[in-house]
Amino acid sequence: MLSVLVPVYNGGHDLERCLAAIADGTRQPEELIVIDDASTDGSGALAKQLGARVVTLSGEPKGPANARNRGAMVASGDIIVFVDADVAAHSDTLARLEQRMLTDDSLAGVFGSYDDAPTAPNLVSQYKNLQHHWVHQHGRRHANTFWAGCGAIRRDAFLAVGGYNPAYGRPAIEDIELGLRLTEHGLRIELDRDIQCTHLKRWSLLTLLRADILGRAVPWCREIARRGHAPHDLNLNDTARWSGVLSWAMLLSLGASFWLTRLALVAFGCFTILVLLNRSFYRFLWQQGGWRLGLAGVVLHLCYYLYSSAVFACVAAPGLAWRRLRATKRAQPS
Template sequence: MKIDKANAPFLSVIVPVYNGEKTLAFCLDAIAQSDYSLWELIVVDDGSTDRSAFLAERFPALVVRSAEQQGAAAARNYGAQLARGNYLFFIDADCEVHPDTFSRMVAFLQRHPEADAVFGSYDDAPKPRGFVAQYRNLLHHYVHQTGSEEASTFWTGCGVVKRSMFQKVGGFNPQMRMLEDIDLGYRIRRAGGKICLAKHVQVKHHKEWNLFSMIKTDVLDRGIPWTRMLLSQPSGLVDDLNLQVSSRLSVLAAYTLLLLLASGLLMPKLLLLSLLALAALLQLNWHLYCFFNRKRGGLFSVGAIVLHWIYYLYCGVSFGCGVVLHWLDNRQQKPFVVKSQGEASWRTW
């Protein structure tokens, strides 16, 4: 990992936060300890009611605060408006960069000057110790590590966009309260931009998950709206990240297994067929389950496999609901019209 110091870029690191006092200090302290020094830090408090803005004041950062919550998209846009660098580096407030995250990203950017946007990966050592949180964060890591390096979308947990491209596509859509980073990635690709996944550029995730929050997020905040977004895209479903063909086949196998087990109560012979669906699920996800076993052992893996099959079942529900809602509302989403980012009501803290 070598950096051309003579041409090292200046990074504008933008961290939006809303009521994130539990994790924000970890995030900002890690940024301050980075082994790369050419950066500025902009913290945009999106109308928090906790002590997030006060915590941010302790760090070498420009801290601005909205009078009311306007959403992460608007917060990031405002941070970009204040930025001085040619590269906008977005970090989520519940993510902790490694000491070499910035330098690894810069080295990647220098090796790939054609890239208009680059995003990294969660690491394999999430901070929360709960079972669901460990499963969820390790699954995220695995998905990132097995994704295509030529990406079709974007991720703001740890992602860089060229300032020129960000301005060209109009930044994030402030009307969106979720999936705004995915939407940005689609618009960058439609504008002819190139997006890369740098798997070795990693951050530690601090988000606590429980079963309820995971299902709610996956169904209401991601699954249904993402399905509707995908059905509106000319490219449709791509074989990458969460949308890999193996994942789609796993959803079918999970429902087949459930149907055969239920039918087996009336027709016991069908229980034998359920073994085929079980084998298909194991085969399609074998590498993931081996990964769980390497990282957390056999007992964890058994629980993670069960949870993963539940995940596939509600992914199917999400997709079905998204298709129905898209069909009921044939009006495509209106094109995002770029407006002045200065129209939002913001004030310096």
Template sequence: MTADAPTGEHRAGTQGTRPGASITVVMPAYNAVGFLPLVLAPLIEMEKAGEVLEILVVDDCSTDETPALAARLGAQVLRTPKNGGPGAARNLAAQHAAGEILWFVDSDVIAWPGGPEKIRAAMAEAGVVACFGSYDHEPAGQTWISRYKNLTHRYYHQEARREASTFWAGCGAVRKDAFLAAGGFDVKTYTKPSIEDIELGYRLRARGGRILLVPDLLGKHLKVWTVPNLMHTDIFRRAIPWSRLMIARNEMTDDLNTSTAERARALLAGALVASPLAALLVPGLAWLPLCLLAAAFAANWRFFTFLRDNAGLPIAIAGLLYHQVYYVYSAAAFVWCVLEARLPGRRIADPR
């Protein structure tokens, strides 16, 4: 369900949505029984208050009681014919939605009060076809890696430009007419949770639409991360597909965690990780790792203080050190994709 290049009648208009535009909440769900009571409760209250028109939970062939529980809690339930990932579930909901605006909320995100008002305000601006928000500063997962990951996501969204280059569907909204005209999410390429929202954002902007980042459109992330799960997601669901997308489009996004400054920090992290070997091979370079570590702290000082203020000093230190590893494997994924583009048939596959 993707569209070709824009035609005149399908390009984004210069007008924003009307005041009071109706909102359909769209929640893709797969085996989400443990989350649904928490995530649906505030949305049901918004529906009762008339802030949103309806709540569509799209069950993506769950093996648990997700659809039955969602219905009992008060949501309308749709079911995909086969498991196709969140993009396919959202596309199905768009075909049934009665609202003028589609508000995507992941099934592990608790939307904060006031979201509909913030969405309508953003969408009322001229030319705006989509907007998205941020995780809050108190993620549910209390392990250091969960707090690091969820707070890192918040940091980038809070620090980014308001005029966004991409889209995020964890807690983001799009005009239904613009979504359908653009062809929805690319469900052929992205059959698992990946960068289907980022790719949609590129197409919405290519059609002349504006996308706004609304920092106070908030949601609490309930996901609990482990280091292996995080590394797999970062590499195979984010870094590799996003690198392929940027290479295919011949466009380097200068925003969020792919900005020019972030690329410079990635180079510094690579030098830091390689420096112990250099120090072993060349005795005169024994000072190098400590100097590069100090440089990494200086280059990431804003990020470090953000983690310290929101999670405490131990997690800030652990998070900053892990962040250097993140830079290295993300940069390595990009380099691989550059080489891959020159060597057809060498595509690396997601092991899951």
């Protein structure tokens, strides 16, 4: 039995498209529950009109982690499917999620990927949504984390680890952190690249920076520092790590070239290596949106590496260094 949970805060037209896509799917869920996180735009009433069961949360919005937990409390399905309110599932998405879970009893969860056809036309939205697609399409099949944009979890596994951490009071890394706890309990999560959905979100430069830095980089780096290690996958693979180093080497060399001009060659070399490391992604952007998206993607991706690695250096690195220092002292004979 499938229970689909859709948390929403002021979902607007995106929520309508989200629920319509679920209604058009080849596999209709036994339960479709929309958790209205104190919306002010009538999202709850819209969801009721479209046939969903609505759980209304009062007071101030408490974030999708809390909303999903509240939905799971009233859901009765043995498989819970999480779909974000700005996501349109493909017609076969729910069927594929269910089939994967039913054919492998050892799986606690499975999640898919955004497709390569985001709807928002502006360059920032095209870049960011296609970056999400690219990362999941090149991630490891056996995942250490979870993705709540479009993913399924067995209800008993979800409850066994306590659900999402409600301390995340805004959209952040609550799904990543849930996946880490699931795998720490010896449970398996799988990334199935063929299970896809369309991201409807429109990004501006400001919302992108706010989400990337405050919603992801800062809490993710805090979690890495707390745990003492980082998964070697998705946004933390070798290409990403080296690109972060190269981006800062390029910027610092370029700045120092005003005093020592030969360092401009070092900056150019770092930029060239960075582009070569990420050439497949940049080629993909060019193929999807032409030269304008290709060039914008290079600039935005370089900025992404700069601010992400800066947050890592300021937030995660000191904690990791302190943990290693303490471990070294413990290992020394007294």
